[in-house]
Amino acid sequence: IVALDFPDGARARDFVAGLQPGSCRLKVGKELFTREGPALVRWLTEQGFEVFLDLKFHDIPNTVARACEAAAALGVWMVNVHASGGSKMMVAAREALDQVGGRRPLLIAVTVLTSMGSEDLRELGLEVEAQEQVSRLAALAKTSGLDGVVCSPREAGVLRAQMGPNFRLVTPGVRPKGASRDDQARVLTPGDAVRSGSDYLVIGRPITQAADPVAALAAVNADIEAAIGR
Ligand code: C5P
Numbered sequence: 001i002v003a004l005d006f007p008d009g010a011r012a013r014d015f016v017a018g019l020q021p022g023s024c025r026l027k028v029g030k031e032l033f034t035r036e037g038p039a040l041v042r043w044l045t046e047q048g049f050e051v052f053l054d055l056k057f058h059d060i061p062n063t064v065a066r067a068c069e070a071a072a073a074l075g076v077w078m079v080n081v082h083a084s085g086g087s088k089m090m091v092a093a094r095e096a097l098d099q100v101g102g103r104r105p106l107l108i109a110v111t112v113l114t115s116m117g118s119e120d121l122r123e124l125g126l127e128v129e130a131q132e133q134v135s136r137l138a139a140l141a142k143t144s145g146l147d148g149v150v151c152s153p154r155e156a157g158v159l160r161a162q163m164g165p166n167f168r169l170v171t172p173g174v175r176p177k178g179a180s181r182d183d184q185a186r187v188l189t190p191g192d193a194v195r196s197g198s199d200y201l202v203i204g205r206p207i208t209q210a211a212d213p214v215a216a217l218a219a220v221n222a223d224i225e226a227a228i229g230r
Contacts, residue, residue, distance in 0.1 A: 001024065001025045001026065001027050001052050001170070001200050001201065001202045001203070002019070002024045002025070002026055002027065002203060002204070002207050002208065002217065003027045003029065003054075003172070003202055003203065003204030003208070004016070004026050004027060004028055004029075004032055004204075004208070005029060005031065005032070005204045005205070005208065006032060006208070007031065007032075007035070008032075008035055008036070009032070009035065009036035009039075009040045012032060012036070012040065013040075013043070015208060015213065016044065016047065016049070018213060018214055019049075019213070019214065019217070021047065021048035021049045021050070023214075023217055023218070023221060024049075024217055024221075025049065025050040025051070025052060025077060025078075025200075026044055026049045026050070026051050026052070027051075027052040027054050027202055027204075028040065028041055028044070028051055028052070028053055028054065029054040029055075030054070030055060030056075033053070033055060038074055041053060041074050041075075041076060042074060042075070045074070045075040045076070050076075050077035050078075051074075051075075051076045051077055051078075052076070052077060052078040052079075052080075052170075052202075053071050053074070053076040053078070053079045053080075053105075054080060055067075055071075055079070055080070056080055056081065056082055056110050057079075057080070057081040057082070057085075057093070058081065058082035058084065058085045058089075059085070059089070060089070061085075061088050061089045061091075061092035061093075062092065064081055064085060064089050064092060064093050065092040065093050065095065065096035066096070068081070068093045068096050068097050068105075068107065069096045069097070069099075069100065071105060072097055072100040072104060072105050073100075076105050077105055077106065078105055078106040078107075078108055078170075079097075079105045079106070079107060079108070080107070080108040080109065080110055080150060081093050081107070081108075081109055081110070081146075082109070082110050083109035083110060083111050083137035083138070083140055083141045083146075083149070084111075084137065086140075087140055087143065087144045090107075090109065090140070090141060090144035090145070090146055091144050091145060093107055093146075094107055094144060094145040094146060106147045106148070106168065107145075107146050107147050108146065108147060108148050108149060108150060108168065108170055109137065109138070109141035109146050109148075109149045109150070110149070110150050111133070111134045111137035111138050111141070111149050111150070111151065112130050112133050112134050112137065114152050114172075114173065116130065117130050118130050121133060131155065131158070134151065134155055134159070135158070135159070135162060137149075138151070138159055138162070138163060138167075139162070139163070142163055142167055147167070147168050148163075148167050148168025148169055148170060148199070149167070149168075149169065149170070150170045150171070150172070150202075151169055151170070151171055152171065152172075152173050152186065153171040153173055153174060153187070153188040153192070153193040153196055153198055153201075154173070154186050154188065154196075156169050156171055156193065156196040156197040156198045157196045157197055159197070160196070160197030168199045168200065169197055169198050169199050169200075170198070170199065170200045170202060171188075171193055171198040171200070171201055171202065172184075172201075172202040172203075172204075173186060173187050173188070174187060174188060174189070174190055174193050174198075174201045174202070174203050174206075175187040175188075175189065175206055176189060176190060176206055176216070176219060176220055176223065177189050179206040180205070180206075182205050189223060190203070190220045190223040190224050190227070191223040191224065191226055191227035192227075194224050194227040194228060195227050201220070201224070203220060206220070207220065
C-alpha cells in the first residue's frame with residue numbers, strides 16, 4: 001500500500017499516473033483528504049486503484065457508522081477507526097458496513113499510535129505498557145467484528161500469535177534494505193515484515209521520494225514475493 005503523502009492533489013495525480021493498479025494499492029490520509037476531498041479518492045478508484053482511506057475515525061458510534069457508510073459509497077477498499085473509541089463504536093461501524101451492498105470495505109482499527117509510548121499513556125491516565133494496550137485493543141477490535149489492526153511490524157509476530165490467522169495486520173514502518181529510515185524509529189524490510197506476519201505493508205517515502213518510484217515499487221514487490229515463496 002503506497003502512502004500518498006503529497007501536499008496537494010496535482011502532485012498526487014502526477015505520481016499515480018506512473019503506477020499500475022496491479023502493482024500496488026494506495027493510501028489517502030488526513031492531509032491529502034483535507035485538501036482534496038472525496039473527488040481525489042473517486043478519481044483514484046476510477047483509475048482502477050484500491051484505496052485505503054486512512055482517516056482514523058473516532059467519534060460517537062452513530063457518527064462513525066455514518067462516516068464509514070460514506071467511505072463505502074466512495075468505493076474505498078479499506079477504512080479505519082480508533083479502537084479506543086470502544087466496542088460500541090466499532091460494532092456500529094461494522095454493522096453499518098454490513099448493510100452496504102456489494103463488496104464492503106475492510107474495517108481496520110488503530111490501537112495505540114506508534115508515536116506514543118508508555119509515558120504518553122500514563123499522561124492519559126492509562127497505567128499500562130504500550131504493548132499490553134496494543135494487545136488489549138487489538139482483541140477488542142477482533143471481538144467487535146473488525147477485520148484487523150494497523151500495527152508496527154515489530155508487533156506483528158505477537159499479534160499474529162494472539163489473534164490467529166484471519167486477522168489482517170497492516171504495517172507501516174517498513175524500509176527496503178539501504179533506504180533512509182526518515183523519522184521511523186524501528187523498521188523492518190518488506191520481506192521481514194511479511195515473514196513476521198504482516199498482511200499489508202504501508203510504504204511512503206521509500207517509493208514516493210525515489211528517483212525511480214516504479215523501480216522502487218518493483219523491488220519492494222520482489223522482496224515480498226520472495227518472502228511468501230512465489
Ligand atoms: O514514508 P513512510 O513509509 O514513513 O510512510 C508511512 C505512512 O504510514 C505514513 O502515511 C504514516 O502517516 C503512516 N503511519 C505510520 N505509522 C503509524 C501509522 C501510520 O508511519 N503508526
